[in-house]
Amino acid sequence: MTILSGFGLFWLSLLLASFLALILKKKTNYLRSAGTLLLCLSCLILIFISLSVLGKGGSPLEFEVKVGSFHLPFLIDGLSALFLLLLSVLTLASVIFSLDFVKKYKGDEFWKYYLILPLFIGGLTGLLTVDDLGPGFTLAWQLMVISSYLLIRWGRPTKVSARPALVYLLFMEAAWLMITGSAFLAKGYIFGDSLGTVGLKLAQSGPWQAILFFSLLFLGFGIKTGVFPFGQWWIPDAYSTAWPQVSSLLAGLLEKTGVFGLIRIFFFVAKSSGAAFNPDLWGKVLVVAGVITLFIGTVQAIKQSDYLRLLAYSSIGQVGYIIFALGSSLLAWNSSLPLAKSLASVIFIAAVYHSLNHGIFKGLLFLLGGNLLYATGTRDLNRLGGLLSVMPVSGFLAAIASYSISGMPASSGFVSKWLMISSNFLAGRGSLLLTLSGIVALFTAAFTLACYVKFFGLAFTSAGASWKLKRSIKEVPWKLLASEIFLTVICLSQAFLPMGYVKLIDRSLGLSSGFLLSEAGGDLLSGKMFSLKIHDGQSLLAATSPLLMLFLIVLLAFLAYWFSRSAHPAEIKVPAWLCGYQDLNLNNVYADRHVFSDLKKFFWWTGGSPKKVIDDNDPTVLPDSQPKGEVE
Amino acid sequence: MKVVAVFVNLIYFLLLAPFLEGVMRKLTAWIQSRKGPPLYQPYLDLLKLLGKENLNSGGNWAFRLAPILSFSSMLAAIALIPLTGQANILAHSSDLMTLIYFLTLSGFCLLVGALGSGNPFAAVGASREMMTTVMLEPVLAMLLILGTVRIGSFSLSAAVSGVAVSRGVSYFLMLVVYLLALQAFAARQPFDIAEAEVEILEGPYMEYSGPNYALLRYTLNLKRMFYAWLLVSCFLSFILPANFLFSLLLQTVLIIVVFILISLIGATHPRFRIDQALKYYALLLILALIAVGLAVKGW
Numbered sequence: 001m002t003i004l005s006g007f008g009l010f011w012l013s014l015l016l017a018s019f020l021a022l023i024l025k026k027k028t029n030y031l032r033s034a035g036t037l038l039l040c041l042s043c044l045i046l047i048f049i050s051l052s053v054l055g056k057g058g059s060p061l062e063f064e065v066k067v068g069s070f071h072l073p074f075l076i077d078g079l080s081a082l083f084l085l086l087l088s089v090l091t092l093a094s095v096i097f098s099l100d101f102v103k104k105y106k107g108d109e110f111w112k113y114y115l116i117l118p119l120f121i122g123g124l125t126g127l128l129t130v131d132d133l134g135p136g137f138t139l140a141w142q143l144m145v146i147s148s149y150l151l152i153r154w155g156r157p158t159k160v161s162a163r164p165a166l167v168y169l170l171f172m173e174a175a176w177l178m179i180t181g182s183a184f185l186a187k188g189y190i191f192g193d194s195l196g197t198v199g200l201k202l203a204q205s206g207p208w209q210a211i212l213f214f215s216l217l218f219l220g221f222g223i224k225t226g227v228f229p230f231g232q233w234w235i236p237d238a239y240s241t242a243w244p245q246v247s248s249l250l251a252g253l254l255e256k257t258g259v260f261g262l263i264r265i266f267f268f269v270a271k272s273s274g275a276a277f278n279p280d281l282w283g284k285v286l287v288v289a290g291v292i293t294l295f296i297g298t299v300q301a302i303k304q305s306d307y308l309r310l311l312a313y314s315s316i317g318q319v320g321y322i323i324f325a326l327g328s329s330l331l332a333w334n335s336s337l338p339l340a341k342s343l344a345s346v347i348f349i350a351a352v353y354h355s356l357n358h359g360i361f362k363g364l365l366f367l368l369g370g371n372l373l374y375a376t377g378t379r380d381l382n383r384l385g386g387l388l389s390v391m392p393v394s395g396f397l398a399a400i401a402s403y404s405i406s407g408m409p410a411s412s413g414f415v416s417k418w419l420m421i422s423s424n425f426l427a428g429r430g431s432l433l434l435t436l437s438g439i440v441a442l443f444t445a446a447f448t449l450a451c452y453v454k455f456f457g458l459a460f461t462s463a464g465a466s467w468k469l470k471r472s473i474k475e476v477p478w479k480l481l482a483s484e485i486f487l488t489v490i491c492l493s494q495a496f497l498p499m500g501y502v503k504l505i506d507r508s509l510g511l512s513s514g515f516l517l518s519e520a521g522g523d524l525l526s527g528k529m530f531s532l533k534i535h536d537g538q539s540l541l542a543a544t545s546p547l548l549m550l551f552l553i554v555l556l557a558f559l560a561y562w563f564s565r566s567a568h569p570a571e572i573k574v575p576a577w578l579c580g581y582q583d584l585n586l587n588n589v590y591a592d593r594h595v596f597s598d599l600k601k602f603f604w605w606t607g608g609s610p611k612k613v614i615d616d617n618d619p620t621v622l623p624d625s626q627p628k629g630e631v632e
Numbered sequence: 633m634k635v636v637a638v639f640v641n642l643i644y645f646l647l648l649a650p651f652l653e654g655v656m657r658k659l660t661a662w663i664q665s666r667k668g669p670p671l672y673q674p675y676l677d678l679l680k681l682l683g684k685e686n687l688n689s690g691g692n693w694a695f696r697l698a699p700i701l702s703f704s705s706m707l708a709a710i711a712l713i714p715l716t717g718q719a720n721i722l723a724h725s726s727d728l729m730t731l732i733y734f735l736t737l738s739g740f741c742l743l744v745g746a747l748g749s750g751n752p753f754a755a756v757g758a759s760r761e762m763m764t765t766v767m768l769e770p771v772l773a774m775l776l777i778l779g780t781v782r783i784g785s786f787s788l789s790a791a792v793s794g795v796a797v798s799r800g801v802s803y804f805l806m807l808v809v810y811l812l813a814l815q816a817f818a819a820r821q822p823f824d825i826a827e828a829e830v831e832i833l834e835g836p837y838m839e840y841s842g843p844n845y846a847l848l849r850y851t852l853n854l855k856r857m858f859y860a861w862l863l864v865s866c867f868l869s870f871i872l873p874a875n876f877l878f879s880l881l882l883q884t885v886l887i888i889v890v891f892i893l894i895s896l897i898g899a900t901h902p903r904f905r906i907d908q909a910l911k912y913y914a915l916l917l918i919l920a921l922i923a924v925g926l927a928v929k930g931w
Binding site: 386388389399406407408409414418421422425426429430431432435436438439442443446447449450453454456457458460461462463531533534539540541542543544545548549552553554555556557559560561563564565566567569570571572573574575576577578588589590594595596597598599601602 | 682683684685686687688689692693694695699700701703704705707708711722723724725726727729730732733734736737740743744747748749750751752755756758759762763765766769770773774777780781784785786787838839842843844846847906907910911914917921924925928929
């Protein structure tokens with residue numbers, strides 16, 4: 001099977017999946033199995049495609065598809081292949097998760113979900129593979145936008161979902177206008193030119209056109225990735241409205257296609273446009289935008305009581321890290337210091353690495369959010385607590401995912417943040433902007449930790465759900481867990497095989513022609529499979545080894561265990577002492593709205609104050625609502 | 633030799649940390665016109681706690697695992713440090729970010745354990761502790777980054793020795809910031825907000841007893857000693873002699889002096905409320921940021 005025919009087959013199975021949904025409609029069991037099988041098949045084909053581009057003897061694939069009078073240029077190079085890999089992995093997890101999750105929805109949503117999901121996947125794939133800003137891009141973008149609009153629309157009762165979905169649609173259409181419109185600024189642009197050609201034509205245009213061109217594209221893709229303040233306007237509402245398995249794709253991938261767009265513009269088109277591109281200016285813009293986004297997004301995440309909104313805000317923050325690293329990489333490349341120049345590609349690798357990591361653990365976290373929703377029916381952290389004993393597997397997976405996204409030692413988040421921040425400081429020596437923004441990035445990592453201590457602590461440890469919810473809570477079905485375990489394993493591999501992933505990213509960049517940083521070179525980053533080191537000549541500048549860190553902690557933990565059990569103490573199970581209260585109840589429990597209350601007040605100026613959390617079974621949002629009563 | 637250095641780190645801290653608590657308790661007692669326990673009392677306390685039964689109120693693995701991991705990650709952080717300015721074997725695969733994150737991990741485990749205990753007062757304490765971490769950890773990070781900016785290397789020994797390599801405005805400003813933050817790092821009055829014995833009954837530690845509590849107490853002692861050590865070896869590295877033993881001896885004396893300082897301030901100040909403390913930390917953050925900015929400009 002050649003790559004090209006594989007690509008055809010991929011589309012065929014997607015369309016077939018959609019078509020079957022249209023035919024089978026109410027035959028839910030057939031529909032579920034057929035849809036899942038076909039979607040899994042297309043994911044496997046996609047994995048095959050990306051691996052054959054990235055693997056031994058692979059090469060970028062360029063081809064054109066003729067639709068009417070338009071030629072749609074396609075390009076699957078190393079970078080596309082890498083993101084396609086992420087797409088297929090996340091989709092696999094999401095589809096397997098859906099198997100049992102969608103059973104809850106008996107109505108029309110059921111078959112419509114299987115009708116639209118393949119189109120959404122197709123749209124995302126299109127965005128990652130088309131190589132123009134004209135007809136091909138438009139087709140892929142609209143497919144992605146309209147399908148995801150519908151998925152968001154059906155995620156919750158219409159009363160709460162109509163507005164977020166509409167806002168999402170409007171922003172995405174505005175972004176589309178800016179992106180497709182920008183290309184017309186290049187002198188002699190013909191609708192449908194490939195990206196490389198646009199860059200070359202831009203080089204002949206005036207300086208103002210070039211600045212406007214890059215501004216429009218920055219805004220367009222910025223809206224998509226969720227740069228401050230655009231992200232705040234659509235992301236939290238959209239992600240908390242869609243089904244969790246859809247949100248997992250939205251956060252894990254839809255955002256990343258925006259990052260992919262930014263990379264294509266600022267690291268590929270920028271190269272072909274030569275002097276028309278001002279790396280100093282755009283580096284600074286990206287760094288500042290990234291730092292503001294990562295700080296504000298993460299601080300706002302702390303304030304949320306709706307855990308899906310919390311995850312959504314936190315993904316704005318995490319994307320901020322990626323944008324910050326992209327900008328810092330441009331500035332380093334433009335620097336006159338030889339060390340900084342050769343660190344540019346290291347920072348860039350960090351940005352891509354973080355995109356992959358964030359894709360996986362945020363996808364995982366949204367699926368786990370789905371577990372909570374499935375088991376408890378509420379999205380309010382105030383009403384959860386103590387789930388660790390009833391949902392041990394979900395709790396364990398949530399612990400790993402929270403641990404990873406907080407960037408604690410020996411986790412995937414640590415590796416990519418380490419790579420990003422250490423190389424940023426080393427490259428930015430003498431630059432006030434890079435040093436200070438690096439500090440803000442470090443500072444914000446502590447907020448991320450606070451955010452996920454809250455998420456994990458209040459949902460799984462702590463006390464309460466059993467008596468706050470008045471329903472029996474059970475561990476979710478194994479298919480939900482299987483998809484999450486799959487993602488967890490990948491997440492762990494990202495932590496413990498850093499050099500493997502760095503090599504993969506490096507290879508994908510080698511397979512992408514026209515990459516801006518390719519001549520910056522310098523093999524500063526070295527390491528065995530399990531460790532990473534940044535050398536300058538003989539001197540070791542920075543180093544990390546997740547496996548060794550884990551080993552150290554575990555070894556010392558055994559020491560601690562031996563020490564604490566040296567007198568063979570008895571272990572007695574006792575009830576918690578409730579400070580004189582008879583029992584815990586809604587009046588004396590320490591709920592989510594109290595946690596970090598002073599910190600929340602202190603950072604009131606960042607905005608994003610939470611609204612009242614409304615669950616799907618709340619009488620106020622049900623379609624035929626009778627008198628509106630108080631919930632609790 | 634470089635492997636032995638790791639064990640020297642661990643043994644030095646493990647042996648000395650309870651003694652320093654003894655110093656602190658004795659001094660506090662004197663100031664309050666009490667006799668105070670003997671200096672070796674904390675060792676006895678630890679031994680006594682080891683023999684008591686382990687009460688488990690949370691009933692989940694998070695509660696039981698937390699003290700062990702908190703202790704071990706604190707020790708892991710200590711294993712990395714260049715005790716007398718010499719990098720040890722672990723320096724090949726760690727740097728200052730590893731150190732900062734190990735310290736954070738230690739606090740993180742305590743929080744998860746506290747939330748896992750199911751006690752509302754422990755949750756109040758955990759929430760306060762987390763707010764403190766969020767605001768204070770960057771100050772620690774910025775101290776080390778000051779060294780990084782000077783030397784141009786991310787490795788721990790370079791960062792520690794880099795702080796005092798040239799003693800300009802930024803050095804003194806950072807010193808002031810660190811001294812102002814010291815009580816908060818040591819979690820003593822006026823910043824013992826998370827524990828606050830008379831207010832929320834030791835907060836996060838509340839439900840812990842016996843050996844688990846011994847581990848957490850030990851962790852707290854190690855943490856205090858670490859921050860005192862950091863003060864000495866970052867800001868006073870230029871007066872430490874090259875000889876290992878002399879250097880260690882002088883360091884020990886200086887660490888005890890730092891502890892005397894901590895106890896003096898601690899015994900004579902009332903506690904801040906958390907909202908007041910947050911404002912104070914924000915000021916420290918801004919000052920530290922200015923110090924790093926000045927260092928970038930070579931001042």
